[in-house]
Amino acid sequence: MSVAEVHTTFHPLLPNGIDGDPVLWVDVPDEGHAVALDLGDLHGIPARRLERVERVVVTHAHMDHFIGFDLLLRRRLGRDRELTITGPAGFLERTAGRIAGYTWNLIETYPVRLVVEEIDGTTVRAVAYSGASRMLPTPLGERPFAGALHGNRAYTIHAAQLDHGVPVLGVVLAETEHLAVDKDRLARLGLEPGAWLRDLKNDVRRCAPPQTLVEAALAAGGTRSYPLGAIAQEILFRTRGQRIAYLTDLRATPDNLDRAIELVRGADLLVCEAAFLHADAQLARERNHLTARQAGELARAAGVARLAPFHVSPRYAGRSQELLAEARAAFGGPLVELPRGGP
Numbered sequence: 001m002s003v004a005e006v007h008t009t010f011h012p013l014l015p016n017g018i019d020g021d022p023v024l025w026v027d028v029p030d031e032g033h034a035v036a037l038d039l040g041d042l043h044g045i046p047a048r049r050l051e052r053v054e055r056v057v058v059t060h061a062h063m064d065h066f067i068g069f070d071l072l073l074r075r076r077l078g079r080d081r082e083l084t085i086t087g088p089a090g091f092l093e094r095t096a097g098r099i100a101g102y103t104w105n106l107i108e109t110y111p112v113r114l115v116v117e118e119i120d121g122t123t124v125r126a127v128a129y130s131g132a133s134r135m136l137p138t139p140l141g142e143r144p145f146a147g148a149l150h151g152n153r154a155y156t157i158h159a160a161q162l163d164h165g166v167p168v169l170g171v172v173l174a175e176t177e178h179l180a181v182d183k184d185r186l187a188r189l190g191l192e193p194g195a196w197l198r199d200l201k202n203d204v205r206r207c208a209p210p211q212t213l214v215e216a217a218l219a220a221g222g223t224r225s226y227p228l229g230a231i232a233q234e235i236l237f238r239t240r241g242q243r244i245a246y247l248t249d250l251r252a253t254p255d256n257l258d259r260a261i262e263l264v265r266g267a268d269l270l271v272c273e274a275a276f277l278h279a280d281a282q283l284a285r286e287r288n289h290l291t292a293r294q295a296g297e298l299a300r301a302a303g304v305a306r307l308a309p310f311h312v313s314p315r316y317a318g319r320s321q322e323l324l325a326e327a328r329a330a331f332g333g334p335l336v337e338l339p340r341g342g343p
Contacts, residue, residue: 010155051075110131162259163256175242200232252285265303269306274292275289276289
């Protein structure tokens with residue numbers, strides 16, 4: 001029986017760990033960029049990663065979710081790559097205030113281009129900022145919103161408005177289709193893994209003509225040309241794509257939990273806040289957060305495959321294992337600890 005290459009499109013990281021500022025950093029190596037969910041403290045993320053992000057979703061503008069905006073913007077001023085940041089209702093005004101706090105008289109020749117969006121009910125409103133406009137907002141109009149926020153050949157981003165006493169976004173990254181390499185067949189053909197496999201997958205995702213020639217690397221050195229259709233059929237498995245869901249800062253009301261469950265249902269990985277121990281459920285209610293038990297119950301009700309609790313309150317310093325144990329017992333499935341990433 002053939003063995004498929006273990007490869008994932010999404011590489012999720014928690015740069016600040018489970019008890020630091022919320023940031024879920026998702027590298028997408030096949031696409032050469034990254035997606036960030038929330039912008040807490042970004043100082044632990046290497047500059048090369050900050051320069052690679054293309055899409056950001058900020059769940060809401062509380063300081064611990066948005067303090068990293070300035071650092072990210074500073075890193076992108078000299079980059080000729082558009083950055084899109086989306087938030088909930090009111091996000092355009094809050095971002096405008098952050099940008100207006102600086103003086104931009106020397107910015108005209110910089111290539112920076114920033115698109116800021118806000119989801120307000122069934123509408124997305126957007127404005128653009130650029131060096132050429134001296135970082136003054138240029139309206140981009142409105143478009144209807146029904147859940148799908150962004151899509152490209154490899155993945156889509158979906159969002160739903162939830163409740164934290166203020167509007168807050170829940171987010172799902174969904175791989176369009178998972179393409180895995182059969183390593184046994186690759187070896188039998190005398191082929192060597194390499195960057196050509198990424199190009200092959202990209203050609204398949206964009207539906208390139210089957211006669212398109214693919215230059216495959218030979219294990220013995222050199223390359224050999226194959227028609228795209230033939231080599232893809234020979235070495236690629238095509239399966240349902242991964243789904244990563246992200247929930248944080250949720251009021252634990254029945255209606256809010258039902259909407260969150262519907263958004264993340266069947267996800268392969270749910271990254272979910274577990275802010276308080278259930279013994280402190282009253283405090284969690286007052287602050288509109290979930291307990292670890294509620295996070296586990298939500299994950300179980302949604303039928304997710306794995307749960308990664310995070311956003312643990314600082315009051316539990318040195319006690320994170322207690323919250324993880326509580327979440328694990330309520331979930332009944334595997335918990336995962338996401339890596340922080342490295343330089």
